[in-house]
Amino acid sequence: MRLETIRAVLFDLDGTLIDTAPDLGHALNLQRTRHGLAPLADEVIRPQASHGARGLLGLGFGLHPDDARFPAMREEFLELYAANICRHSKPFPGILDLLDALETRGLKWGVVTNKPARFTEPLLSILDLAERAACIVSGDTCPQPKPHPAPMLVAAELCGAAPSQCLYLGDAERDIQAATAAAMPALVAAWGYLDADDAPHTWGAHAEIRHPLDTLAYLAA
Incomplete structure (x- = not known):
């Protein structure tokens, strides 16, 4: 079902807009090595990267x-991550095409993340x-991060x-909870x-999508 009044599309960062798992995992494994532990496999770390x-x-x-x-x-982990913040992180496939399409349509886009500024x-x-x-809008922009609605309201x-004129994309339950609390439609x-x-399917999102460009199906032509 299309959302006819959308004026802006907002994105979670880690796991939605940018694939940051490789660099988060690299920092974690550097830290594990410091403490005498073996590295973890990428596929073990990846599901935790949004948290x-x-x-x-x-x-x-x-x-x-x-x-x-x-x-x-x-603090040790964050220092290691800061020193390796964009070794391999990059937009997910299709994200840049989606951003281009939104800008061509005259729609604004932004980021609402719990990641510190x-x-x-x-x-x-x-x-x-x-x-x-x-x-x-970063995790420390507002006193309360997601799932509190405050960051969503600031972004709008x-x-x-208005919040109802924004569409939020996120890959974690707290993303959908924050959008719902702000009366903002959301896609998983x-x-x-x-x-x-x-x-x-239990989070209460408007829909679940498999590819960034699927977002366009929910926007007015």
């Missing part, structure tokens, strides 16, 4: 945020996407649109970092 340092440290070291070692290990902004700049985006305002990006245990 940030919390998910990756849980996978790599069995750490949780309430563990005493977590803050220091988190210290990583979001350099990454998008290196990939020549920062200046094209109508908004970049920056795009000069099934090319992203979904885990085998995820059940995206």
Whole structure:
């Protein structure tokens, strides 16, 4: 079913707009090597790449945020990631074609991510996407990250649109929860970092799509 009033398309970053798993995994494996552990396979790390340092440290070291070692290990991981932020990260296949199509139609696009600005902004700049985006809302732009609706509402305002006039694409349940809480239609990006245990059909999205260009089917011609 088409969404006739969309004026802007917003994207989650990791696992939706950009394939960052190779560099996140590289940083995690560098850290594991520092601590005398063997590297993990890419296919093991990939499903956790949307869950940030919390998910990756849980996978790599069995750490949780309430563990005493977590803050220091988190900072070590983030320093390693910052030094290797765009070795292999790149837009998913079809993303650049989608962005071109949106701009041709006169639609704005932007990013709403839980990734801190210290990583979001350099990454998008290196990939020549920062200046094209109508908004970049990072994980520390608002006091509350997704699944709180605040980042979604800020992004809509920056795009000069009502939340109902924005379409959000994300690959995690919290993405859809945030959009729903903001009264914003959302699509599940099934090319992203979904885990085998995820059940995206239960998240309440408008639809689930398999390729970025499938987004165009939901926009007014």
